[in-house]
Amino acid sequence: MDGTALNEAVGGIVWLTGLSGAGKTTIAQAVYATLRAQGRRVELLDGDVIRTNLSKGLGFSKEDRDTNVRRVGFVCHLLARNGVVAIAAVISPYQTVRQEVRALGSPFVEVYVQAPLAVCEQRDVKGLYRRARAGLIQGFTGIDDPYEPPLAPDVVCCTDRETVAESVGKVLAAMAACGLG
Amino acid sequence: MDGTALNEAVGGIVWLTGLSGAGKTTIAQAVYATLRAQGRRVELLDGDVIRTNLSKGLGFSKEDRDTNVRRVGFVCHLLARNGVVAIAAVISPYQTVRQEVRALGSPFVEVYVQAPLAVCEQRDVKGLYRRARAGLIQGFTGIDDPYEPPLAPDVVCCTDRETVAESVGKVLAAMAACGLG
Numbered sequence: 001m002d003g004t005a006l007n008e009a010v011g012g013i014v015w016l017t018g019l020s021g022a023g024k025t026t027i028a029q030a031v032y033a034t035l036r037a038q039g040r041r042v043e044l045l046d047g048d049v050i051r052t053n054l055s056k057g058l059g060f061s062k063e064d065r066d067t068n069v070r071r072v073g074f075v076c077h078l079l080a081r082n083g084v085v086a087i088a089a090v091i092s093p094y095q096t097v098r099q100e101v102r103a104l105g106s107p108f109v110e111v112y113v114q115a116p117l118a119v120c121e122q123r124d125v126k127g128l129y130r131r132a133r134a135g136l137i138q139g140f141t142g143i144d145d146p147y148e149p150p151l152a153p154d155v156v157c158c159t160d161r162e163t164v165a166e167s168v169g170k171v172l173a174a175m176a177a178c179g180l181g
Numbered sequence: 182m183d184g185t186a187l188n189e190a191v192g193g194i195v196w197l198t199g200l201s202g203a204g205k206t207t208i209a210q211a212v213y214a215t216l217r218a219q220g221r222r223v224e225l226l227d228g229d230v231i232r233t234n235l236s237k238g239l240g241f242s243k244e245d246r247d248t249n250v251r252r253v254g255f256v257c258h259l260l261a262r263n264g265v266v267a268i269a270a271v272i273s274p275y276q277t278v279r280q281e282v283r284a285l286g287s288p289f290v291e292v293y294v295q296a297p298l299a300v301c302e303q304r305d306v307k308g309l310y311r312r313a314r315a316g317l318i319q320g321f322t323g324i325d326d327p328y329e330p331p332l333a334p335d336v337v338c339c340t341d342r343e344t345v346a347e348s349v350g351k352v353l354a355a356m357a358a359c360g361l362g
Contacts, residue, residue: 041263053255056248057238067237074234075256082222084263 009041009083012107012180013076014171016089017098017150019142020128021120022113023159023167024089030168032087043079045072046089060139066097073101080106085180093141095148109174112153113167115160117142154178190222190264193288193361194257195352197270198279198331200323201309202301203294204340204348205270211349213268224260226253227270241320247278254282261287266361274322276329290355293334294348296341298323335359 014031016024025046035042045054054071058064069092076086086106092098102108120142121129132140139145154174157167175181195212197205206227216223226235235252239245250273257267273279283289301323302310313321320326336355338348356362 043259043263054235054252056252057245064238071235071237075259078224078256079259079263082224082260082263082265 010107010180011041011080011083012085012109012175012178013073013080013101014085014087014109014111014175014180015073015076015092015098015101016087016111016113017092017153018113019115019117019120019147020091020140021123021125022115023157023164024091024113026164027111027113027157027159027167027171028087028089030164031171034168034172035085040085041083042085042087044087044089045076046087050090060145062094065092066094069094069097070100073097073104076101077104077106085175091141091147093145093147095151098150107178107180109155109171109178109180110150110153111155111157111171111174112150113157113159114149115158119160191288191361192222192261192264193266193290193356193359194254194261194282195266195268195290195292195356195361196254196257196273196279196282197268197292197294198273198334199294200296200298200301200328201272201321202304202306203296204338204345205272205294207345208292208294208338208340208348208352209268209270211345212352215349215353216266221266222264223266223268225268225270226257227268231271241326243275246273247275250275250278251281254278254285257282258285258287266356272322272328274326274328276332279331288359288361290336290352290359290361291331291334292336292338292352292355293331294338294340295330296339300341 016028018024032044055068058068072088072090076088079086131137132143141147155170197209199205213225236249239249253269253271257269260267312318313324322328336351
């Protein structure tokens with residue numbers, strides 16, 4: 001059964017996909033803060049929250065990555081159908097599984113957080129690219145594991161060429177366009 | 182940040198613990214149906230939903246069981262703080278981890294779904310006890326893996342001596358007593 005009929009608030013999923021270091025969490029946190037300030041029900045599922053609470057026991061094989069993305073999508077959908085805006089910041093490298101999450105049926109805004117690999121690698125906030133290049137991490141997305149860009153994202157944020165505020169504005173506009181405004 | 186301040190509806194967690202076959206899902210489904218009929222926001226996380234969507238990659242070691250219970254608790258808490266009554270039907274054999282879930286801070290009703298092992302084993306709806314006794318399943322709770330009964334449950338449902346309606350009535354009364362009515 002779907003809970004949406006019971007709610008005044010409209011819930012949905014804002015899904016940020018992109019390479020490590022592209023700026024997913026930065027934009028997600030800013031969108032979260034904006035919606036909170038508006039008094040919206042909103043939850044943010046990003047890398048740390050997911051690793052701590054949802055993905056223990058999963059590795060970096062394609063199967064495990066798919067399981068992780070499906071799981072985050074499931075939780076977002078549970079929240080969304082109860083009137084919450086669930087913001088997910090997940091690399092989610094595979095197109096098919098992102099589509100599966102969209103197909104769960106909640107209002108869905110796919111945000112492609114885009115920056116050239118060289119830019120992400122130069123930022124390297126967590127030192128992960130350096131470790132991947134040194135062979136200390138196997139199966140790192142963009143280095144020795146694939147990233148499939150979204151075919152028809154609702155928003156593209158080019159984080160090497162726009163400010164966080166500009167990115168947030170585009171996400172909020174896309175939310176409004178699909179009834180989540 | 183906690184979402185409860187934003188909601189009119191009060192969310193919380195109804196946590197049913199007990200042996201396989203004790204009747205957790207039966208009571209959980211009946212409570213779910215009752216609350217839905219009242220127009221409440223409610224979600225049910227039981228064995229099938231959890232296995233399909235949350236626990237893939239986990240086994241039956243104590244560590245994996247604990248991870249599973251923590252994960253279900255995390256999802257229930259996310260829902261609860263957004264005004265949803267999250268009903269979980271999970272064996273959750275260890276007292277310490279059930280306490281951790283309670284300590285997350287949502288209104289919490291612990292329901293001990295109690296039936297003697299012999300009764301659960303005789304019911305054996307899924308044939309699991311037979312397979313455990315035959316050695317085909319290792320680490321089966323109540324057979325060769327421990328179950329720690331709740332020390333201070335909010336409700337005890339003795340499913341060998343009361344009807345489902347009686348059990349549901351007790352759960353609803355306990356919910357009301359902690360502000361979830």
